[in-house]
Amino acid sequence: MMRTPPLLRKDVKLGEGVNLQRWAVVKRIGDGGFAEVYEVLDTFKDDEKFAVKIDKLLDKRKDRRSGGTVKTEIQVLRQLQSCPPVCRLVPEGEGTYEGRFYMIMELLGANLAEIRHSSPQGRIQPQAAKKIALDLLNALEGVHKAGYIHRDVKPANFALYQGPGARSMATGGDWRIIDFGIARRFVDDDGNPLPKREAFGEFRGSTTYASIHAHLKQDLGRRDDLWSWLYIVVEMLEGTLPWRTSSGDASANSEHSPKETAQRLKQEALENPHILSITGKLSEPLVAISAYLRSTFFETEPDYDLLQECIASLPSMPAVPEQKPPAAANGHVTPPHPPPQHPPGRMWPPAAPATAPPPMFVNGAAHPAMHAMPPMANGSYAQLPPAAYMHMPVRPHDFYWRGYGAATQHSAPLQHAAVNYMHGYAGNAPAQAPPAPITLSAPVPRPAPPRPPANGSAQQQQPRIPDRAAARPAAASASDFDMDDQLGHIGSAFDDEEFDFGQHNSSSRAAKRSRTGEEELAGDGHASKRARFGQAVCARQQRLGQQLVQQPREGVGEGLLEMKEMAAMAARGQLSQGAMEVRNKLRQLDPAEGLSILAWLVDALSRNVQHDGTPQVVQWLGKLAAFSDECAVRCQATRARPQEA
Numbered sequence: 001m002m003r004t005p006p007l008l009r010k011d012v013k014l015g016e017g018v019n020l021q022r023w024a025v026v027k028r029i030g031d032g033g034f035a036e037v038y039e040v041l042d043t044f045k046d047d048e049k050f051a052v053k054i055d056k057l058l059d060k061r062k063d064r065r066s067g068g069t070v071k072t073e074i075q076v077l078r079q080l081q082s083c084p085p086v087c088r089l090v091p092e093g094e095g096t097y098e099g100r101f102y103m104i105m106e107l108l109g110a111n112l113a114e115i116r117h118s119s120p121q122g123r124i125q126p127q128a129a130k131k132i133a134l135d136l137l138n139a140l141e142g143v144h145k146a147g148y149i150h151r152d153v154k155p156a157n158f159a160l161y162q163g164p165g166a167r168s169m170a171t172g173g174d175w176r177i178i179d180f181g182i183a184r185r186f187v188d189d190d191g192n193p194l195p196k197r198e199a200f201g202e203f204r205g206s207t208t209y210a211s212i213h214a215h216l217k218q219d220l221g222r223r224d225d226l227w228s229w230l231y232i233v234v235e236m237l238e239g240t241l242p243w244r245t246s247s248g249d250a251s252a253n254s255e256h257s258p259k260e261t262a263q264r265l266k267q268e269a270l271e272n273p274h275i276l277s278i279t280g281k282l283s284e285p286l287v288a289i290s291a292y293l294r295s296t297f298f299e300t301e302p303d304y305d306l307l308q309e310c311i312a313s314l315p316s317m318p319a320v321p322e323q324k325p326p327a328a329a330n331g332h333v334t335p336p337h338p339p340p341q342h343p344p345g346r347m348w349p350p351a352a353p354a355t356a357p358p359p360m361f362v363n364g365a366a367h368p369a370m371h372a373m374p375p376m377a378n379g380s381y382a383q384l385p386p387a388a389y390m391h392m393p394v395r396p397h398d399f400y401w402r403g404y405g406a407a408t409q410h411s412a413p414l415q416h417a418a419v420n421y422m423h424g425y426a427g428n429a430p431a432q433a434p435p436a437p438i439t440l441s442a443p444v445p446r447p448a449p450p451r452p453p454a455n456g457s458a459q460q461q462q463p464r465i466p467d468r469a470a471a472r473p474a475a476a477s478a479s480d481f482d483m484d485d486q487l488g489h490i491g492s493a494f495d496d497e498e499f500d501f502g503q504h505n506s507s508s509r510a511a512k513r514s515r516t517g518e519e520e521l522a523g524d525g526h527a528s529k530r531a532r533f534g535q536a537v538c539a540r541q542q543r544l545g546q547q548l549v550q551q552p553r554e555g556v557g558e559g560l561l562e563m564k565e566m567a568a569m570a571a572r573g574q575l576s577q578g579a580m581e582v583r584n585k586l587r588q589l590d591p592a593e594g595l596s597i598l599a600w601l602v603d604a605l606s607r608n609v610q611h612d613g614t615p616q617v618v619q620w621l622g623k624l625a626a627f628s629d630e631c632a633v634r635c636q637a638t639r640a641r642p643q644e645a
């Protein structure tokens with residue numbers, strides 16, 4: 001039986017004494033772009049509390065073009081009700097009030113934006129942040145598995161469940177995902193993914209958390225929800241994002257719009273994810289996530305397990321003393337990027353690799369070797385040509401095979417992590433001894449890329465290996481070989497000259513891809529060639545790697561010749577079934593073992609690039625570096641798992 005509604009508070013905008021069917025409006029609790037949210041009481045159920053979301057009056061909508069309405073949201077939410085972390089609708093709780101659609105749903109608590117703002121320095125403790133990150137990821141996975149992309153993933157759209165059995169915030173809370181106003185179904189009725197739409201318009205979600213693809217007005221896929229999720233995770237841990245100003249929002253003092261600033265910094269963060277951190281040194285698992293997301297395609301089904309593993313390997317304790325981000329004159333929060341102070345030193349101790357590396361993560365903390373990783377200065381200095389990577393079939397968790405698939409660029413920070421990690425144990429005589437202190441040469445600033453000739457003949461130019469000796473004449477001996485320097489110069493050589501596999505020309509499409517981080521290769525005739533090349537690379541990689549580990553270092557030259565031969569064979573497409581089999585064996589190697597082999601190979605190839613600048617060698621180097629990245633990430637994941645258990 002309908003009861004008299006309770007006394008209404010003054011701030012109720014729906015109108016005095018409003019009843020929406022049996023639900024009596026109590027107070028306003030939220031206000032978005034196209035709707036308002038009120039707390040209501042169910043007068044049929046002992047005044048149990050619920051929430052109602054109702055369309056704003058048309059003239060109060062921030063953006064009339066948004067198209068988002070409660071009516072469309074109801075349709076999406078109905079499809080997602082079997083997905084646990086999605087906000088529950090009350091059956092029969094839909095209707096219109098003065099022409100405005102409304103829906104009754106469960107009443108949730110504070111949203112993540114409010115909770116973060118109420119935390120000291122806007123940071124959430126790492127242990128709780130990890131739990132929240134996993135909950136949010138689960139929620140997104142559930143939505144994706146149900147065939148939808150949310151497209152407006154932001155902290156305000158995750159709210160605390162406060163019903164029976166809810167966990168307290170002290171243990172991370174229980175999160176529900178809300179606001180499906182601009183969600184979109186990405187599969188057809190048969191569950192097949194819809195093709196990417198071209199010429200997509202302005203994005204309608206939040207600028208702060210929008211993926212780079214949203215800024216570029218591209219069609220959004222599952223990966224874009226996950227980019228937003230990554231920004232949320234970074235913000236929870238860091239207390240801010242680089243594109244936020246000291247006032248926390250729009251960069252009012254900047255000559256660029258907030259959107260432009262966010263886009264530029266997000267673009268930079270693709271190359272160098274460390275700029276996402278106020279310390280200039282982002283946690284390696286987050287770097288890995290960024291590298292992984294960057295490697296995904298529009299239609300890629302994300303590897304949620306891998307993302308979970310990365311989050312699980314995040315430190316549970318704050319790694320550095322609390323630090324306030326300095327605000328630059330223009331109001332931007334600028335990562336400090338302390339200059340690295342590493343004295344020149346040897347790359348590898350000359351002894352054989354130890355059998356067992358020390359754990360990379362002990363109780364969530366990084367292996368001591370990881371600390372030796374020099375902060376990235378002003379962007380990546382180890383870019384390698386996109387064509388250095390190949391596309392390969394994927395197993396779950398083998399994301400680097402896919403990640404570096406096709407035209408992905410190499411993630412410099414990860415590569416250095418791998419090298420440094422290896423450095424921590426490979427060659428330290430007693431396996432039990434703590435890793436020797438690591439000395440790396442300070443990275444040499446990248447020279448400005450050469451300007452293309454005025455006559456536009458850049459496309460005919462051959463990729464060149466720069467003269468390393470000329471750039472750093474005093475450090476040319478094998479004993480003080482400097483990987484940073486070497487990779488930096490190789491990277492510079494390809495800045496403007498896209499190396500197209502087996503061809504020495506540049507394509508505007510590929511160049512565009514490298515600028516935008518867009519990696520789709522639909523219709524790319526070179527993709528299958530790269531795949532074949534990749535198989536061959538891996539086959540020979542294992543054999544030569546084992547040889548090299550057993551051989552004295554003088555044997556490297558011979559190994560290099562064999563590799564070049566193999567590369568030429570791959571380019572001609574003369575590949576065997578055997579190559580595929582060896583590759584599969586290589587994949588089964590213990591990641592640490594693979595890393596050990598690959599570290600030797602990268603080192604060996606780097607030394608020889610100086611003497612023989614063939615493009616194949618550069619490709620090899622890129623491929624090998626990518627593989628050592630994979631090994632490093634897999635090491636992290638493998639070692640983190642028992643810790644979590």
Ligand SMILES: Nc1ncnc2c1ncn2[C@@H]1O[C@H](COP(=O)(O)OP(=O)(O)OP(=O)(O)O)[C@@H](O)[C@H]1O
Binds near residue numbers: 030037
């Ligand atoms: N079920 C709920 N329980 C409690 N609070 C809610 C609920 N749903 C939404 N809110 C609150 O209301 C606010 C606005 O809701 P919502 O984001 O759905 O509206 P919107 O118009 O789509 O917003 P925006 O324009 O920001 O996307 C949310 O940030 C949240 O704090």
